[in-house]
Amino acid sequence: MITVERLTKRYGGHPAVDDVSFTCEPGTVTGFLGPNGAGKSTTMRMICGLTPPTSGSATVGSTPYRRLGNPGRHVGVLLDASAQHSGRTGREVLSLAAITMGIDKREVPKALDRVGLNATAGKRRVRAYSLGMRQRLGLALALLGDPAVLILDEPANGLDPEGIYWMRGLLRDFADRGGTVLLSSHLLREVEAVADRLVVIGAGKIVAQGDKAELLAQS
Numbered sequence: 440m441i442t443v444e445r446l447t448k449r450y451g452g453h454p455a456v457d458d459v460s461f462t463c464e465p466g467t468v469t470g471f472l473g474p475n476g477a478g479k480s481t482t483m484r485m486i487c488g489l490t491p492p493t494s495g496s497a498t499v500g501s502t503p504y505r506r507l508g509n510p511g512r513h514v515g516v517l518l519d520a521s522a523q524h525s526g527r528t529g530r531e532v533l534s535l536a537a538i539t540m541g542i543d544k545r546e547v548p549k550a551l552d553r554v555g556l557n558a559t560a561g562k563r564r565v566r567a568y569s570l571g572m573r574q575r576l577g578l579a580l581a582l583l584g585d586p587a588v589l590i591l592d593e594p595a596n597g598l599d600p601e602g603i604y605w606m607r608g609l610l611r612d613f614a615d616r617g618g619t620v621l622l623s624s625h626l627l628r629e630v631e632a633v634a635d636r637l638v639v640i641g642a643g644k645i646v647a648q649g650d651k652a653e654l655l656a657q658s
């Protein structure tokens with residue numbers, strides 16, 4: 440469960456996120472849609488406790504989420520996969536995360552397999568990865584602690600059509616097992632097949648939100 444209440448973030452005088460409220464329920468995928476610069480990343484960073492809000496609040500489960508530097512077991516987060524330029528291999532990155540989270544390192548090959556990265560890919564350095572591979576590794580990191588909530592910022596960027604189809608299945612399955620997913624994109628086609636609900640943001644403000652079928656029937 441994610442609850443966002445009247446979140447606002449100003450940079451200088453300019454509101455990047457302006458009085459945004461929505462909830463994400465267990466068992467559902469919420470598509471967070473809006474053009475580039477609309478405020479999606481800033482909202483997600485505030486939910487994760489990485490950016491302090493100017494006002495308003497966000498809670499994940501029953502407590503505000505403030506543990507991002509040390510990826511939590513309750514929330515899996517993928518923000519800006521393109522920023523991963525580690526000189527370590529994918530397997531090393533996952534192993535370090537597993538140690539930090541107190542997870543058995545035998546989970547690492549399983550995690551790679553789960554996101555479609557083979558053993559050869561796991562032995563390559565992350566800075567040599569394509570964006571699609573970074574997205575897959577980011578998703579493996581997000582899933583590592585077996586979290587109940589996933590917060591994913593533009594995870595389809597850089598994935599090929601087959602990768603997008605694969606991720607859709609994984610997220611649908613995650614939600615059908617009771618998980619909560621918040622999934623951002625600037626493209627309706629990347630979220631419409633998997634989302635149950637849509638939250639649409641433009642220039643920092645919520646433009647529309649509700650059941651996907653109802654919203655799309657109105658438009």
Ligand code: ADP
Nearest residue numbers: 450454455473474475476477478479480481482
């Ligand atoms: P989106 O994720 O929808 O592309 P962002 O949340 O990244 O949008 O950005 C929303 C607005 O806030 C944009 O105008 C962006 O330039 C601005 N912004 C984001 N981060 C900062 C920052 N650290 N300092 C100043 N402006 C920022």
Ligand code: ADP
Nearest residue numbers: 450475476477478479480481484518519592593
């Ligand atoms: P995204 O594509 O994920 O929405 P952006 O490209 O908007 O991200 O921003 C990338 C990074 O730069 C983020 O950390 C954001 O906070 C920061 N940023 C974005 N716009 C500005 C800005 N106008 N001034 C300062 N930092 C910014």
